[in-house]
Amino acid sequence: MDAIVMAGGLGKRLDMGEKPCIEVLGKPLISYVIDSLEGAKKIERIFVAVSPATPNTGKVVLNYYDGRVKVIMTGGGNYVGDMVYAVGSAGISEPVLIIMSDLPLISSDLIDSIISEYEKCGKPAMSVHVPISVCRSLGIRPDTVFNRDGNLIVPTGINILDGKNIQQEQEDFNLILKIPELALNINTVDNLKRCKDLLKFD
Ligand SMILES: Nc1nc2c(ncn2[C@@H]2O[C@H](COP(=O)(O)OP(=O)(O)O)[C@@H](O)[C@H]2O)c(=O)[nH]1
Ligand SMILES: [Mg+2]
Incomplete structure (x- = not known):
């Protein structure tokens, strides 16, 4: 995939400027996600969707990964529109994993197990969530909360969609994982500090 x-x-x-490039313990924030994708058995090609708001990120990625990771310039200011554009531009007509650059604690094994869950779920699309209790126990205030059958869940910014129907709304399976590494999204200075503390003791 x-x-x-x-x-x-x-x-x-x-x-702090371009978020994907900020340095976290000696390497750019985005490189944590890319390194885990490169280590995942089920991941083939890797693309990064940058925008006019992140001109330096493309350069950093091309440089760091020596051309192994492709960069796609999107319009910016529209997450879903840019995602659809990037899938088309990459010529992907199979299921594709979409992930945010600010999830530095995700591992290769976790990515592979998310893809395995997708292969079993029987739906064209899958979105990954954590129960709100995971955020609460980390002291993180989530941006978005959904109510699924009375349970509060928080989207993690990891989705799998079918590339061949990317223009269309797709029936979505909600995968809910009680994994703290999925909940630490680097949005604020406090999130960044928390993340550095966790990585140091890794
Ligand atoms: N290409 C593109 N990426 C986006 C867009 N909005 C957010 N992102 C990326 O998606 C991830 C999650 O977004 P968020 O945490 O809200 O980013 P922030 O607005 O940079 O704090 C980050 O890695 C962003 O760089 C967009 O409109 N276009
Ligand atoms: Mg974020």
């Missing part, structure tokens, strides 16, 4: 890393956001809450 191919993967697209979304990396064209404004990073306003963190306000």
